[in-house]
Amino acid sequence: MNLNRVMPAQGKDRILPENRPQNTLDRVDVVIVGAGVIGLACAWRAAQAGMAVRVIERSEPGSGASGVAAGMLAPVGEATWGEEELLDAALASHGMWAEFAGELAEAGRAETSLLRNGALHVALDADEAGELRRRFDLMSSLGLEAEWLTGRECRSLEPGLGPSVFAGVHAPHESGVDPAAIVSALRRACESEGVEIVTGMPVTGALRDGDAIRGVVTEDGAAHPADSTILAAGAWSGSAPWLPAAALPPVRPVKGQILTLRGAAADPAAGRIVVSERVYLVPRSDGRLIAGATVEEMGFDTRVTAGGVFELLREAYRALPDVAELELERVVAGLRPGTPDNAPLVGAGALDGLVLATGHFRNGILLAPLTAQGIVALLQGEALPPALGVADPARFEKVTT
């Protein structure tokens, strides 16, 4: 129940009494609700394009899914039947990441930790090998660069793999980043482009002009007038209290639990991303190994559970037995923004002035460069990149109205 929900307004700039602003800040071109990797990437690119941008974050930047994500940039291994269009988007954004990371490292004066060692997708028994083989055939039919390896060849590439590894697919161009480093770099890059970032401040209302939205109102009573309002609130996008129900996108929280293991940087448990049917293991250059992630339909529940941690540890151990010796440094649960078809929502929202950049589910880090490019194109009145066709919010119009 969202008691503060703004009802559809009819008059000009009509807002509910409890959300009436006490002061009005300078108008900006774009106000972005949410300072995760998506919101910050959009803000940075929009500011670079000359727009005045303000980002409003209810907590700290990266405190949602961005702060929990493993940062795997592995579109090839994600290839699955019926999601070929999503794969196009993933591949397009993956192709943008090296330049994005390089530019961001410079603008954000930070190490963005892009690790480009490829990924090894492994099958831990004959059944899993059959499934992986069918996915490999799909990858091949889609023209993706990937190589089938025997168990022995897998262990030769990645000597820490367990004896049960039966076969694998090597995707040499897959990579990983540290999302926490990306958030920090994006924040600095935004600030150096003049983006205002307001933190610890929930959005509680909207500035309405008939059916249009012309900015937001924050909990402190400040009005933030803007030509465009971007909803980039991750898992909370589907229940934003400042949007009328009919304008809420079909985004739900999908819980993920994830572990940070720590070993010696000089002797990593794995040299590249290792993915099995039930766990992925993403090495960082400092000796950390991220093991993720559960996928749970639990609503807004971020409890770490014995069962979730057990499953991750068991599967990590099956793939890479040496993880047993690693320090368990952090266990955390986050909420991904899920959508009915697992594809994001990037484009015009259901109200004039409302723009959606949300619903990235398991692919928010990967899709950030493409999403930001698409949002800037939209804000400039240009066509979205074709690869974002899968993300058109209009596909759910019947659902949301």
Place this chain on the structure above:
Amino acid sequence: MNLNRVMPAQGKDRILPENRPQNTLDRVDVVIVGAGVIGLACAWRAAQAGMAVRVIERSEPGSGASGVAAGMLAPVGEATWGEEELLDAALASHGMWAEFAGELAEAGRAETSLLRNGALHVALDADEAGELRRRFDLMSSLGLEAEWLTGRECRSLEPGLGPSVFAGVHAPHESGVDPAAIVSALRRACESEGVEIVTGMPVTGALRDGDAIRGVVTEDGAAHPADSTILAAGAWSGSAPWLPAAALPPVRPVKGQILTLRGAAADPAAGRIVVSERVYLVPRSDGRLIAGATVEEMGFDTRVTAGGVFELLREAYRALPDVAELELERVVAGLRPGTPDNAPLVGAGALDGLVLATGHFRNGILLAPLTAQGIVALLQGEALPPALGVADPARFEKVTT
């Protein structure tokens, strides 16, 4: 390497230059090094007997093994071959706990959370059942109160038990306490008896009078003269830098990792302590369930490891499948004070004036009342309780000299 180790001194009150005190505090009857459950219990009882007592703790009270222990008071289940004398001590101290807890709750103005629901020791397969049956026969031959149950009878008593539970031993008089609550209560009880508790202060030297010890010197340069000096430093007792090597007891750190799970107090995963061959599960009245503990020879290593947590979760899940749904609230590793024969060291040390109250390994909480009683008897020149015969430090004299 203990560079600050005090070498055996020859002259009266001779101390090494780096440990020369800058000021001398009031002489007390007893100075106790270590404010764990053992040190505090000894302090409380000694003060009650009219002695002036000062406890010196390098960190916070209960920051060693006491802060990690599950608080299981289950001597029957611990019965094993060759440790019958230790069992005598455990049973004697177990018999003292109800009164100890009651008196402490009053003196410490605190809930000591003594849970008296008994314990169920379960076998998860036929092999484990054979082993448990042999231990049950031992319990019976020792006259311990325990009952053999079939798997079905176990599940009738404890419906959350997994389907693989094959048989069990019900020990109805076993119980558990929350060691954190005990530490808090002991601290208040001590203070109300006039015990001085000095925290955050390492002991760096000893006040020597020939072969005798007459108190300690702390890092701040203060001398603490005392007739008796009690070493109650837990896992650190074997490497106390202020004792000559020949007076160090054979105590080594034995690492234990332990989990705190949290469920609803109204719907506990177990109504009593559940113990399998590889894990014990101790319920608290507030819905927590403590799952412990690994036993690892790793020196002074308190890292939480993936393998340790995995093993505890796996075994907890085998015994009580519902734990999968519980929140994993805390994971921590501590260091038990281990000895060559697993029995404690309670009695006169190798120097005149030195008293040992250490080496309690996995039984520190259980043995606290008996240990404190024995220490007070010793300080008053009386004989130790016969049940503490197993703890006589003299049994290692050949080892320590």
